[in-house]
Amino acid sequence: xxxxxxxxxxxxxxxxxxxxxxxxxxxxxxxxxxxxxxxxxxxxxxxxxxxxxxxxxxxxxxxxxxxxxxxxxxxxxxxxxxxxxxxxxxxxxxxxxxxxxxxxxxxxxxxxxxxxxxxxxxxxxxxxxxxxxxxxxxxxxxxxxxxxxxxxxxxxxxxxxxxxxxxxxxxxxxxxxxxxxxxxxxxxxxxxxxxxxxxxxxxxxxxxxxxxxxxxxxxxxxxxxxxxxxxxxxxxxxxxxxxxxxxxxxxxxxxxxxxxxxxxxxxxxxxxxxxxxxxxxxxxxxxxxxxxxxxx
Amino acid sequence: xxxxxxxxxxxxxxxxxxxxxxxxxxxxxxxxxxxxxxxxxxxxxxxxxxxxxxxxxxxxxxxxxxxxxxxxxxxxxxxxxxxxxxxxxxxxxxxxxxxxxxxxxxxxxxxxxxxxxxxxxxxxxxxxxxxxxxxxxxxxxxxxxxxxxxxxxxxxxxxxxxxxxxxxxxxxxxxxxxxxxxxxxxxxxxxxxxxxxxxxxxxxxxxxxxxxxxxxxxxxxxxxxxxxxxxxxxxxxxxxxxxxxxxxxxxxxxxxxxxxxxxxxxxxxxxxxxxxxxxxxxxxxxxxxxxxxxxxxxxxxxxxxxxxxxxxxxxxxxxxxxxxxxxxxxxxxxxxxxxxxxxxxxxxxxxxxxxxxxxxxxxxxxxxxxxxxxxxxxxxxxxxxxxxxxxxxxxxxxxxxxxxxxxxxxxxxxxxxx
Numbered sequence: 001x002x003x004x005x006x007x008x009x010x011x012x013x014x015x016x017x018x019x020x021x022x023x024x025x026x027x028x029x030x031x032x033x034x035x036x037x038x039x040x041x042x043x044x045x046x047x048x049x050x051x052x053x054x055x056x057x058x059x060x061x062x063x064x065x066x067x068x069x070x071x072x073x074x075x076x077x078x079x080x081x082x083x084x085x086x087x088x089x090x091x092x093x094x095x096x097x098x099x100x101x102x103x104x105x106x107x108x109x110x111x112x113x114x115x116x117x118x119x120x121x122x123x124x125x126x127x128x129x130x131x132x133x134x135x136x137x138x139x140x141x142x143x144x145x146x147x148x149x150x151x152x153x154x155x156x157x158x159x160x161x162x163x164x165x166x167x168x169x170x171x172x173x174x175x176x177x178x179x180x181x182x183x184x185x186x187x188x189x190x191x192x193x194x195x196x197x198x199x200x201x202x203x204x205x206x207x208x209x210x211x212x213x214x215x216x217x218x219x220x221x222x223x224x225x226x227x228x229x230x231x232x233x234x235x236x237x238x239x240x241x242x243x244x245x246x247x248x249x250x251x252x253x254x255x256x257x258x259x260x261x262x263x264x265x266x267x268x269x270x271x272x273x274x275x276x277x278x279x280x281x282x283x284x285x286x287x288x289x290x291x292x293x294x295x296x
Numbered sequence: 297x298x299x300x301x302x303x304x305x306x307x308x309x310x311x312x313x314x315x316x317x318x319x320x321x322x323x324x325x326x327x328x329x330x331x332x333x334x335x336x337x338x339x340x341x342x343x344x345x346x347x348x349x350x351x352x353x354x355x356x357x358x359x360x361x362x363x364x365x366x367x368x369x370x371x372x373x374x375x376x377x378x379x380x381x382x383x384x385x386x387x388x389x390x391x392x393x394x395x396x397x398x399x400x401x402x403x404x405x406x407x408x409x410x411x412x413x414x415x416x417x418x419x420x421x422x423x424x425x426x427x428x429x430x431x432x433x434x435x436x437x438x439x440x441x442x443x444x445x446x447x448x449x450x451x452x453x454x455x456x457x458x459x460x461x462x463x464x465x466x467x468x469x470x471x472x473x474x475x476x477x478x479x480x481x482x483x484x485x486x487x488x489x490x491x492x493x494x495x496x497x498x499x500x501x502x503x504x505x506x507x508x509x510x511x512x513x514x515x516x517x518x519x520x521x522x523x524x525x526x527x528x529x530x531x532x533x534x535x536x537x538x539x540x541x542x543x544x545x546x547x548x549x550x551x552x553x554x555x556x557x558x559x560x561x562x563x564x565x566x567x568x569x570x571x572x573x574x575x576x577x578x579x580x581x582x583x584x585x586x587x588x589x590x591x592x593x594x595x596x597x598x599x600x601x602x603x604x605x606x607x608x609x610x611x612x613x614x615x616x617x618x619x620x621x622x623x624x625x626x627x628x629x630x631x632x633x634x635x636x637x638x639x640x641x642x643x644x645x646x647x648x649x650x651x652x653x654x655x656x657x658x659x660x661x662x663x664x665x666x667x668x669x670x671x672x673x674x675x676x677x678x679x680x681x682x683x684x685x686x687x688x689x690x691x692x693x694x695x696x697x698x699x700x701x702x703x704x705x706x707x708x709x710x711x712x713x714x
Contacts, residue, residue, distance in 0.1 A: 046714075048392075048395065048396040048676075049371065049372065049393075049395070049396025049397045050371070050372065050374070050396065050397055050398075051395070051396060051397075051398065062711070062714060065711060066711045066712075067704075067707055067708050067711060068708055068711065068712065129536070129537070133536055133537075133540055134533070134534060134535070134536065134540070153534060155536040156483075156484055156485075156534040156535075156536055157690070158690050241536075242485065242537075244484075244485035244686070245484050245485050245686075245689070245690055246484070246485075246686065246687040246688065246689060246690040246691070247683075247687045248690070258683075260368070261361075261364065261365045261368055261369075262679060262683075263677075263679060263680050263683075263712060264392050264396060264676055264677060264680070264713075265368055265372060265392075265396055266714075267372060269714075
């Protein structure tokens with residue numbers, strides 16, 4: 001009997017194959033494709049609550065003239081541009097240090113740095129809120145060691161509130177990214193470093209000329225996941241600052257929440273804003289692939 | 297003989313729902329604040345159960361934001377199964393829910409005699425001449441103050457009568473200087489103090505059509521500049537959340553609290569501050585038409601149209617909240633709840649002298665001030681506007697002009713209200 005299964009047409013017509021994937025296809029259609037299409041339709045609706053009508057592009061027009069949306073967009077990008085590079089660099093340095101075979105207590109240190117990312121987002125946010133409050137732990141400590149003479153208004157000043165959020169998410173996610181680098185570092189051939197040692201390369205040289213180029217695909221991966229994560233930033237701002245003071249820490253996700261649950265419910269406009277996040281994530285990911293790909 | 301235990305068990309299980317049904321319906325209630333709304337609802341349920349032993353109650357306690365969010369998501373999804381029978385809604389939000397989800401709340405126009413309730417509460421729950429809900433508590437405001445701290449700074453009860461905000465700041469500066477205690481705490485992210493000031497001068501944030509009118513309102517300009525002065529004077533301890541704000545007066549960090557009467561429960565929760573507190577009318581804005589009476593918050597009960605126990609729920613609210621004056625006396629003394637059911641506004645409970653407030657009959661004062669609270673229509677967008685206004689507070693703290701702040705706020709509010 002002739003074996004024909006491998007031609008594309010036959011594979012397409014194979015009933016068994018379809019039967020196997022049918023379950024997941026149905027689930028994807030139901031829980032992923034349908035909501036995407038439905039939310040696209042939703043984003044054309046205007047009105048409040050369930051009293052809505054078709055508004056065409058009016059939500060997009062509204063977007064362009066919405067100062068609060070622009071504030072949220074700006075804040076999100078400030079978090080992205082300041083926080084992601086700091087965290088990626090910190091994670092790289094930590095991973096490199098902890099990869100040193102001569103370091104004592106490596107296991108404990110690795111666990112300690114990774115541990116924050118198994119804590120619940122809400123739990124650690126509540127903890128940070130209490131630590132950074134006006135008479136909280138951080139201010140008491142800084143006052144006690146005479147670094148500051150007046151308490152820092154961590155949560156009530158627009159600038160310091162941003163700083164608090166950045167400190168919080170850096171604490172939470174650095175260990176998570178570090179683990180990726182640690183794993184990737186194991187795959188770099190030790191002999192490359194030995195050769196570099198023989199040539200008399202300094203530690204700094206080895207880090208920038210060997211480690212970073214070898215980790216490039218992983219750095220790309222963590223940058224993209226961190227970018228997406230930061231664009232969806234919600235739990236921390238919701239729990240630590242509630243977007244304030246004066247909308248200084250409101251993010252796009254938080255704005256979507258406010259449009260749906262705090263203000264007169266406008267699910268259509270909220271859906272429009274959420275599509276903005278989708279667009280930005282897609283654009284930034286393509287950009288990052290291009291930047292890294294070109295250098296190859 | 298073999299006893300078919302399994303069969304019996306199955307039969308019993310089959311008839312369980314029927315038995316439960318025959319035993320009476322269950323009324324589910326959603327509300328917030330275990331020391332106030334929940335405790336009061338439990339009390340009301342006990343009273344009703346005395347005459348209606350077959351009705352069961354399930355009173356669920358959520359945070360206020362959670363009640364609002366759960367209600368909203370359920371209403372938006374169109375699935376009514378998970379909704380409660382009775383829900384508590386804050387007055388500022390009432391029109392928003394009633395107009396965004398028409399048909400979701402039971403029309404009680406013909407069930408309740410609304411003449412017995414404070415008119416301002418009834419107007420807040422009226423849409424197209426139909427009235428929904430049972431008015432509950434008022435947020436009539438007062439200036440709670442620490443007698444001991446003010447005395448140390450050389451001020452007595454009489455100094456707090458007929459205060460203006462400017463005089464309040466003067467006293468605050470003296471208190472801060474002589475005792476080191478802040479005069480008050482404010483959350484710069486919370487528009488509550490602005491709402492108190494606006495309401496006290498019979499003004500709100502909207503024009504006749506319900507659109508925000510922020511940059512042309514002299515009362516709002518005066519309120520904003522008062523907030524600016526308060527923060528600039530150094531008498532305000534900034535707070536970052538409700539819990540933090542409550543702790544400032546529970547721990548004696550501030551000398552006064554200006555807010556709604558419902559805070560009494562929290563003030564009284566620190567037993568060793570007994571006798572140290574007093575209540576005075578709130579300071580007045582420096583503008584024509586300003587009064588010492590205002591309102592902050594307050595909420596009402598609503599029956600869901602989808603409720604399976606709708607008849608029972610309405611009867612329950614009608615019997616207790618719109619008929620039982622004893623109940624109102626009781627919750628006033630127990631929980632400091634000033635109801636808006638007019639027949640209950642007199643009675644022995646109002647003249648009780650409270651040792652916690654140094655022997656002052658504080659509720660008598662509150663019920664006096666309640667009569668002067670201007671009747672206002674909050675409209676739909678109080679929270680949108682509040683958000684737009686507090687967004688301008690940091691700019692004001694850095695010395696920005698009120699005029700510019702209100703222009704910015706108007707821009708933001710206008711884009712949110714569409």
